[in-house]
Amino acid sequence: MKAMKLADVPQGGAATVEEVACSPRERSRLAPLGIVQGVGVEVLRNVNRGAVLVEVRNTLVAMSRAVAEGIVVKGER
């Protein structure tokens, strides 16, 4: 249950978003896609260097690794 980055959640893992510590611009694009504090995400695709694919509120959201580095999560709901 420790805090980590979304980019560090292993593929197939689940997590709860603690904080979206990205730039305001990125934050304002993540919010309407459902990625906000308190939401549960499932990590569908996460391998070194590639983009990260998560499922959140029944939507598949792809984000660059750099974005996933800025999202703080609590692992394994």
Place this chain on the structure above:
Amino acid sequence: MMQSSGEARATVAIAGQPNTGKSTLFNALTGLRQAVGNWPGKTVEKKSGAVWFGKDHLEMVDLPGTYSLTAGSAEERIARDFVLDGDVSLVLVVVNALCLERTLYYVSEVAALGVPYVVGLNMMDLAEEAGCLVDIGHLQEQLGVPVIPLVASKGTGVEKLKSILWSQAASPIANDAGLSIAWLDGEVKEIHESLGKFLGNGAGRGSRAAWEALKLMEGDADVRAMLQAEAETALQEADARLQGKDSLAEQLVAARYAWIRKVVGDTSPSRVAGERTHRWDRWATHPFWGLWIMVGVLLVSMIAGLAAGLSPAFILMEGVFRLEKVVFVIGSEYVPWLGGLLQGIVRGAGSVLAIVPFIGAFHAVFSLLEDVGYMARIAFVMDRFMAKIGLSGRAFIPFLFALPCNISGALACRITDSERQRFLTTMLVPLVPCSAKIAVSAAIAAWLFPPGIAVGAVVGLVFLNFLLLGFMCKLLDRFVLKDEEAISLIMELPQYQRPNWKAIARQTYVRCVAFVRKAGTVIVAFSTLIWFAAYFPSGEINTSLLGYVGHLLEPLGDLMGLDWRMMTALFASVLNKEAMLATLAVIFNVPTTDLSGAINASISGAGAITFIYAQSVFLPCVATLGIIYSETGKRVKTLLGILLYTSVLSLGLGILLYQVLHLLID
């Protein structure tokens, strides 16, 4: 154009997030007659049409599909400015029954704008299939506006929606609850109300002030700038009130989602991202297999596009060549230069026409990839590589479109997700070798080398082009855009779906029409100019203005191992790339079939390789330049930039290449 029987009764804007079926619904409501253009002063597509009720009609405007209405992009600004300042009686917000929570976010944005709205609840069939039952009564009660269930792709519910739009546009349910915004709650509500009262100053600006207050709390730069200009003291006072309240934007997002949960109620959608999507994505987004599947899909797409589009293009081009000879003869009988001018116009207009089946075939294939949801996976797979040169995976799409023809690529730069990406992709599209450039390289390589080496040379050349593209991107990023924030990939991957052939056909048609309309005017104008240069004053390219320039450039040509004839051909290729061989034949004064011998005799191996390279990165054709000019904000700067870097790359690097090769092989 729309049929006009008097003024529209009212204007209805259709809005919503991407992947809600908004465009399908817009098409179902308005039918085939649509006006497609640009938003004033913007290079963002504007579609409008009419919804008919007997002899009366409503004007329907399709707002750009965006996830929110924060001023993050040109599209978002357009959408909200149109609703705020335009003459909109009603907004139809389309939401996706499968992803209700996410798509209702847009409703929370529209609710805050203070305009009357109704909700179109689309994709009911897929939602039912996935076992996710939406309680429409509850939704309607919570939102306080009509909610109409729809299956836009099958037309289900569209008639009912029409009649509701009609009655609502006439006497809408007001969404001007003064200062209060439905979803605000708790502390943020108090802050908002006091700020709104202050900004509104009691003078009947209720909903507008409420919206301004909300956007100030969210830290919206546009609204700040607007208030700065109009009411500076009010802004200072507002800032003082908001001082020390740090996480307001986060609290507001939380309030939106709390409201959305309440609105959705017990509708607990089961896991919806369908099994099929998950099963396919295991392969399509796989770090290794995903890449190879993409390569395979793209290869098949290219082959299909070529197979379908190439022969009609050839036949049409053949016709153009014949016609231009006729008009040349006729024109020359009156005034010597008139023949050249007419020939130029025919060639210019003809090459646009001839390439339409070709463009159409590729756009059909690309539209299919988009429609089934695969295009987004390509962006996902490519993000890793594009990130290396400072672009996001989405920026790969315009480059892909540029392969058959740079014009398509320049037009596709619209889909990128920020001004910065759009500028970079627009600048770099000319470095993608278009099919015409590749064909010319292949033809010359085949004359010079044995087949195996020729194929290797062409593949190597395409690869080199993309390397240069990456290098230029880094350079521009570093020196031109040094201060701008790089925007990383953040995008939704839509569910895979069966191809909707009608939608694909429509999309292809719309893109072809856009191509002809855009390319037509600019190309004919530019072509005429250049053909004039190629035929004035003597009627022959050798002794024309262009030939004169070729002679002038001979010293430069010497450094690249090219004589004046090759230099003239290189410069004439700006007219259109596929005519390069025809031009060479004219200059060498031999039939195209004997061209290989003539060229082999006139330049060395090193010179020939240099020529193939130089033409592949030389200035794009006038058509592409014209489109780039009309598609970009910083027109002159962009065009000059392109002219400058393509000249340096082709001529400067060409000299270097020749000198090295000359030492090695000649």
